Amino acid sequence: MNGLKHLINQNTPLLIIFLLFGIIFLIIGNIFYELIIQLTIRSFSNDFINLLPSISITLMNNLFSVICAILIAFFITNYLYKKSSANSSFLIILISFPHISYCIGITYLFATSGLFARLFAIFYGNEIPFTSSSGDGLANFIYILSLALREVPFLVLIGLSVWNKINSNQIQQQVSVLGHSELSALMNCIFPLWLKSMGLPILIIIAFSFSNYEFSLILGPQFPDMINVKIIESWYSSNRELTKLLNSLIIITVLISSFAILILFYLRKVTIIYLKTTRLFISINYNLYLLGKYLVILLITLFIVIFLITFFLSINNSWFFPSIIPVTFTLKGWTYMIDNYAELFLNSILISSVISISSLILMTYIIEISLKNNKIFRILLLLSFIILVMPQNIMLIGISGLMTRLSIFSIEIWFYFSLFIYIFPYTYFMMKQTYEDFNPQYIDNANVLGISKIKSFFYIKLPLMINDFLLIFGVSFSVCFYQFLQGIIVTKGEKLLFNNEVLILFSGESINTASAGSLLNFIPAGLLLIFIFIKSRYARM
Amino acid sequence: MLECNNINIQNEKNDYLIENQTFRILQSEIFTLTGASGVGKSTLLKYICGIKQESFTYSGEIIVYKNIVSHLPTNKRGVRMIFQNDLLFPHMNVIENLLFAAPPYRKNIKDEALSLLNKLNLSHLSFKNVTMLSGGEYSRICLARIMINEPKVLLVDEPFSNLDKNTKNITRDFFYKNISAMNCATLIVSHDMEDIYSHDKVIKL
Numbered sequence: 104m105n106g107l108k109h110l111i112n113q114n115t116p117l118l119i120i121f122l123l124f125g126i127i128f129l130i131i132g133n134i135f136y137e138l139i140i141q142l143t144i145r146s147f148s149n150d151f152i153n154l155l156p157s158i159s160i161t162l163m164n165n166l167f168s169v170i171c172a173i174l175i176a177f178f179i180t181n182y183l184y185k186k187s188s189a190n191s192s193f194l195i196i197l198i199s200f201p202h203i204s205y206c207i208g209i210t211y212l213f214a215t216s217g218l219f220a221r222l223f224a225i226f227y228g229n230e231i232p233f234t235s236s237s238g239d240g241l242a243n244f245i246y247i248l249s250l251a252l253r254e255v256p257f258l259v260l261i262g263l264s265v266w267n268k269i270n271s272n273q274i275q276q277q278v279s280v281l282g283h284s285e286l287s288a289l290m291n292c293i294f295p296l297w298l299k300s301m302g303l304p305i306l307i308i309i310a311f312s313f314s315n316y317e318f319s320l321i322l323g324p325q326f327p328d329m330i331n332v333k334i335i336e337s338w339y340s341s342n343r344e345l346t347k348l349l350n351s352l353i354i355i356t357v358l359i360s361s362f363a364i365l366i367l368f369y370l371r372k373v374t375i376i377y378l379k380t381t382r383l384f385i386s387i388n389y390n391l392y393l394l395g396k397y398l399v400i401l402l403i404t405l406f407i408v409i410f411l412i413t414f415f416l417s418i419n420n421s422w423f424f425p426s427i428i429p430v431t432f433t434l435k436g437w438t439y440m441i442d443n444y445a446e447l448f449l450n451s452i453l454i455s456s457v458i459s460i461s462s463l464i465l466m467t468y469i470i471e472i473s474l475k476n477n478k479i480f481r482i483l484l485l486l487s488f489i490i491l492v493m494p495q496n497i498m499l500i501g502i503s504g505l506m507t508r509l510s511i512f513s514i515e516i517w518f519y520f521s522l523f524i525y526i527f528p529y530t531y532f533m534m535k536q537t538y539e540d541f542n543p544q545y546i547d548n549a550n551v552l553g554i555s556k557i558k559s560f561f562y563i564k565l566p567l568m569i570n571d572f573l574l575i576f577g578v579s580f581s582v583c584f585y586q587f588l589q590g591i592i593v594t595k596g597e598k599l600l601f602n603n604e605v606l607i608l609f610s611g612e613s614i615n616t617a618s619a620g621s622l623l624n625f626i627p628a629g630l631l632l633i634f635i636f637i638k639s640r641y642a643r644m
Numbered sequence: 645m646l647e648c649n650n651i652n653i654q655n656e657k658n659d660y661l662i663e664n665q666t667f668r669i670l671q672s673e674i675f676t677l678t679g680a681s682g683v684g685k686s687t688l689l690k691y692i693c694g695i696k697q698e699s700f701t702y703s704g705e706i707i708v709y710k711n712i713v714s715h716l717p718t719n720k721r722g723v724r725m726i727f728q729n730d731l732l733f734p735h736m737n738v739i740e741n742l743l744f745a746a747p748p749y750r751k752n753i754k755d756e757a758l759s760l761l762n763k764l765n766l767s768h769l770s771f772k773n774v775t776m777l778s779g780g781e782y783s784r785i786c787l788a789r790i791m792i793n794e795p796k797v798l799l800v801d802e803p804f805s806n807l808d809k810n811t812k813n814i815t816r817d818f819f820y821k822n823i824s825a826m827n828c829a830t831l832i833v834s835h836d837m838e839d840i841y842s843h844d845k846v847i848k849l
Contacts, residue, residue, distance in 0.1 A: 278719075280726065
């Protein structure tokens with residue numbers, strides 16, 4: 104009993120956080136140590152010059168994609184905010200759509216016998232315009248737009264709560280009683296305030312852009328490859344020259360992602376200064392609401408088309424160009440997947456469930472014990488910030504390096520740990536919001552009735568917050584289920600998630616099987632989130 | 645000149661919040677709208693300037709300087725308003741708030757804005773972040789922002805309700821002195837008899 108009391112001690116959360124901090128610090132320290140050692144024996148400047156085409160294409164593509172994502176997200180947020188908030192629940196479904204399945208779906212649109220080519224063939228016959236994504240100019244454009252549209256649901260979801268916090272309705276009224284247009288309220292006041300508050304989500308999408316592998320490999324240009332692809336290539340390569348290049352690539356990724364952050368935050372500052380002083384929009388009556396509506400329609404249509412075309416490809420037996428839909432059907436892709444990958448699929452569900460639940464329980468424990476301790480929340484914020492802002496490929500290379508150096512735990516433990524640290528920040532941010540929204544008076548009332556802290560948690564807080572807890576579990580589960588680089592970098596293929604297998608299927612198996620795998624990948628997280636939404640809506644009624 | 649004819653505002657249950665209100669305020673006149681809490685003073689003010697709440701139904705005619713404006717959006721009615729919880733734009737400092745509020749046709753207004761702040765003895769706040777202002781300073785800057793906008797019709801919704809007694813007295817004198825100087829048709833909402841500017845010009849709800 105005394106041992107239990109000791110465990111539920113005020114200092115335990117602090118110890119857990121410092122332990123996590125210590126490991127992250129060791130990982131980052133290990134990366135820098137390796138870099139310094141390698142750079143003393145290899146010239147970084149030569150590598151930098153040789154890689155300039157890849158550097159410039161990676162930097163430009165990711166910069167443009169982040170800028171596009173921010174602008175599209177802003178217009179969509181403006182539209183959705185004016186509609187009822189229930190309409191924004193579709194965003195969670197879009198967010199839960201796996202990146203790899205999305206990328207594969209996009210290639211099905213632009214392939215030489217893809218959907219666009221089939222549609223163009225109706226009008227142009229054999230003289231169809233160039234639609235394939237293999238051309239570099241078009242590949243860059245497709246990469247920028249696809250990555251931007253993939254990031255939009257995440258930005259909009261956070262953007263909506265920011266929109267609420269900046270009193271946008273009151274600002275709009277305030278500007279209109281000064282005699283200025285609605286566009287002026289939006290561009291002179293709401294956009295600068297919104298942009299200013301969106302720092303962290305923007306940082307997260309910059310870090311993702313510079314560390315993603317699936318977008319760069321499937322949709323990015325091939326001549327030259329993007330840096331993100333080169334890192335994985337040299338990580339796996341048995342060629343000594345390529346292996347030695349890895350450290351230069353890590354430095355380049357850190358440099359260009361930091362440079363992109365500087366450019367984007369400078370641009371943000373300049374934009375805010377310009378917008379708050381310009382009088383350009385004061386008398387212009389232009390309805391951006393409609394633009395947001397069309398963008399929402401475009402976004403939803405894109406995801407539905409991707410889903411449908413992947414579904415058709417998974418069940419077609421003969422779908423010859425240029426027919427728009429398949430003629431005969433087969434389930435051999437699905438049966439092949441079930442026969443060969445059921446175990447990996449169920450294992451991935453189990454791993455994701457256990458890690459998400461552990462993260463949820465640990466975070467609830469930390470927050471419950473340290474509710475009035477702002478210092479702990481600040482440390483948690485810093486820890487989550489470091490994990491999310493550090494490009495994931497580099498962090499995982501650091502974990503792998505530390506794993507080799509320490510050699511104290513098995514590869515599985517490092518694999519689970521590397522999954523856990525990417526669930527941890529999301530759990531923290533959502534949990535913090537849930538606790539902020541909870542009315543503390545319920546607990547105060549319980550306390551004055553003499554009810555213990557533990558009892559009031561299980562009998563009052565948990566039943567009132569159960570829908571939020573379920574949502575946090577759903578989002579954590581989908582984030583974990585779609586992790587990908589851990590299997591490539593930390594375990595070098597020894598331990599994989601189902602998501603990894605989908606990419607392998609895409610490059611090796613028949614199109615039926617690859618498409619069936621791609622859709623199967625979406626089913627667990629998709630069903631879970633739909634169930635959570637139906638349940639929470641029913642609870643609200 | 646502001647003219648309101650047969651204004652009716654009904655709630656969801658079709659009960660009248662405002663029934664058949666008619667009044668006229670000429671240029672330079674300051675009227676006070678009084679009444680108990682919840683009788684619809686703020687709702688009426690918002691309706692006059694074009695901010696409609698979905699839960700109410702409205703009818704009646706609003707005329708601003710001989711133009712019927714009832715069908716126009718807020719920014720085209722020529723009616724300006726200071727809200728009960730007026731909002732200075734938090735990403736702009738004091739002078740930027742003033743410059744933004746100036747009418748679109750005005751050019752090079754920075755000197756004018758600075759001299760207005762000087763005239764109002766607020767020049768020390770010119771470049772201050774608006775989140776750093778005290779309650780009284782905040783209210784006075786809200787008035788300065790409306791003044792630079794050159795309103796012809798001004799509606800003011802309980803501007804002193806959030807202030808302590810001392811600050812309220814100072815701010816009230818400041819408001820009335822400067823609103824009189826603006827020569828616009830003004831309607832001020834208040835439930836406090838102390839706030840009434842002229843006892844001849846009171847509309848009671």
